[in-house]
Amino acid sequence: MPALLEARGLSRSYGETPVFSGLSLRLAPGELVALLGESGCGKSTLLNCLAGLDRPDAGQVLLEGIDIHELSEPAQARLRRERLGFVFQAFHVLPHLDVAGNVGLPLLLQGKEDPTRLAEMLAAVGLLDLASRMPRQLSGGQLQRVAIARALIHRPALVLADEPTGNLDPRHADGVLELLRQQCREQGAACLLVTHSERAAALADRRLQLGEAGLEALL
Numbered sequence: 001m002p003a004l005l006e007a008r009g010l011s012r013s014y015g016e017t018p019v020f021s022g023l024s025l026r027l028a029p030g031e032l033v034a035l036l037g038e039s040g041c042g043k044s045t046l047l048n049c050l051a052g053l054d055r056p057d058a059g060q061v062l063l064e065g066i067d068i069h070e071l072s073e074p075a076q077a078r079l080r081r082e083r084l085g086f087v088f089q090a091f092h093v094l095p096h097l098d099v100a101g102n103v104g105l106p107l108l109l110q111g112k113e114d115p116t117r118l119a120e121m122l123a124a125v126g127l128l129d130l131a132s133r134m135p136r137q138l139s140g141g142q143l144q145r146v147a148i149a150r151a152l153i154h155r156p157a158l159v160l161a162d163e164p165t166g167n168l169d170p171r172h173a174d175g176v177l178e179l180l181r182q183q184c185r186e187q188g189a190a191c192l193l194v195t196h197s198e199r200a201a202a203l204a205d206r207r208l209q210l211g212e213a214g215l216e217a218l219l
């Protein structure tokens with residue numbers, strides 16, 4: 001099967017300090033892959049390079065066959081807006097928009113507002129009753145669920161999620177994992193999920209470990 005996402009020979013350093021070098025990775029459509037590794041090993045840096053939010057020092061990232069780092073800035077931004085769902089570790093919820101405004105933003109930016117889809121996503125993460133709340137009035141777990149719903153509402157081909165269940169109780173964590181699985185199963189999306197949770201990793205189709213030896217498959 002052709003890869004939905006393919007990274008070849010990715011390297012990234014901060015100054016003289018390498019974070020990783022020569023990493024290669026393939027995600028097929030419909031796959032949910034867990035990315036594990038100790039704190040500070042470079043998981044977020046890798047996700048940022050895969051999303052085009054950070055530039056690797058060497059290597060290529062192909063999303064649906066397109067080398068994203070070769071695109072102009074506006075073309076890259078458009079590709080991210082349309083094909084990518086990114087769940088940031090720090091949420092990056094916009095403080096001046098309410099819950100519905102944040103979750104609906106990807107559709108608004110594409111000129112494809114869809115109140116039915118918005119209600120469906122809010123319900124899926126248990127935030128329908130909080131649709132008009134402002135972010136400052138939300139708990140950490142609620143903010144995390146806003147970030148998940150916003151990442152999935154436009155049915156992205158690729159989901160990159162940085163510890164999306166880190167702030168959630170087991171019930172909500174299971175709900176979020178089920179949503180990610182559904183996105184893979186029903187939309188053929190590929191999902192790379194950074195997690196420290198055994199429970200989340202156990203639900204993935206494959207597990208990869210990032211460490212000093214690079215990316216290794218875990219059985």
Ligand SMILES: Nc1ncnc2c1ncn2[C@@H]1O[C@H](COP(=O)(O)OP(=O)(O)OP(=O)(O)O)[C@@H](O)[C@H]1O
Pocket residue numbers: 014019037038039040041042043044045046089
């Ligand atoms: N802007 C930066 N300048 C210098 N070093 C950085 C910068 N950002 C990250 N680092 C370093 O790069 C390494 C990888 O960081 P990264 O955030 O990718 O790790 P991580 O595996 O996601 O960690 P965690 O599991 O704690 O979130 C760390 O040692 C970190 O200190």
